[in-house]
Amino acid sequence: MKQLSFFAEAGQSRGLPKELLEYHANFIDQNTGDYLLQKFITESPWKQTTQKMWDKEYLTPRLTAWHGDVGTDYSVSGKICNPNPWTPELLMLKQKVEAAAGVRFNSVLLNYYRDGNDSVAWHSDKESVLGKSPVIASVSFGQVRCFDIRNKTNHKEHYTVKLEHGSFLLMKGGLQEHWEHRIAKSHKPMKARVNLTFRVVI
Numbered sequence: 458m459k460q461l462s463f464f465a466e467a468g469q470s471r472g473l474p475k476e477l478l479e480y481h482a483n484f485i486d487q488n489t490g491d492y493l494l495q496k497f498i499t500e501s502p503w504k505q506t507t508q509k510m511w512d513k514e515y516l517t518p519r520l521t522a523w524h525g526d527v528g529t530d531y532s533v534s535g536k537i538c539n540p541n542p543w544t545p546e547l548l549m550l551k552q553k554v555e556a557a558a559g560v561r562f563n564s565v566l567l568n569y570y571r572d573g574n575d576s577v578a579w580h581s582d583k584e585s586v587l588g589k590s591p592v593i594a595s596v597s598f599g600q601v602r603c604f605d606i607r608n609k610t611n612h613k614e615h616y617t618v619k620l621e622h623g624s625f626l627l628m629k630g631g632l633q634e635h636w637e638h639r640i641a642k643s644h645k646p647m648k649a650r651v652n653l654t655f656r657v658v659i
């Protein structure tokens with residue numbers, strides 16, 4: 458595959474550190490993307506989990522589904538869960554992202570943002586066996602949403618990537634160690650979006 462280039466894409470924030478993030482629009486063509494968005498929305502085993510904040514349980518503001526190899530168990534609210542099996546659509550995407558990323562992934566987390574009220578708060582992802590510098594490949598379908606990143610120790614250092622329908626974002630290097638990311642809520646009307654993050658977990 459040709460070299461992925463963030464700077465080639467129009468309307469995106471400039472100067473994004475290429476050693477941390479690579480963005481590629483039209484990774485999946487429009488028709489396939491439309492099909493996959495509907496397929497994931499209607500057929501994924503969505504769950505709404507809870508998260509604890511200040512000793513109170515809150516519903517996570519989005520739906521999630523984990524799929525992966527047998528043995529890639531994951532934990533939700535302190536409970537160990539088995540992954541759902543791979544589907545043909547997920548295996549097709551896995552093959553494509555592995556070729557682009559040069560990494561073999563063993564699991565994928567699907568996030569379903571139903572509208573502008575759904576979001577993911579500032580966080581970093583560190584469950585990888587690849588240590589401090591995990592490679593995570595993200596594919597997005599549906600509504601364009603803003604993916605914000607900020608430096609953990611200097612919040613003034615920040616960037617935004619608009620994740621478009623069918624786009625591919627590779628997170629790598631020190632991104633999870635030194636930066637955090639989020640999808641903020643939006644006051645503008647927002648349609649459905651499904652994001653997949655392919656990961657290497659223990």
Ligand SMILES: O=C(O)CCC(=O)C(=O)O
Binds near residue numbers: 582654
């Ligand atoms: O929806 C996205 O683009 C990001 C999701 C994310 O950060 C995560 O699942 O850890």
Ligand SMILES: [Fe+2]
Binds near residue numbers: 580581582638
């Ligand atoms: Fe994340």
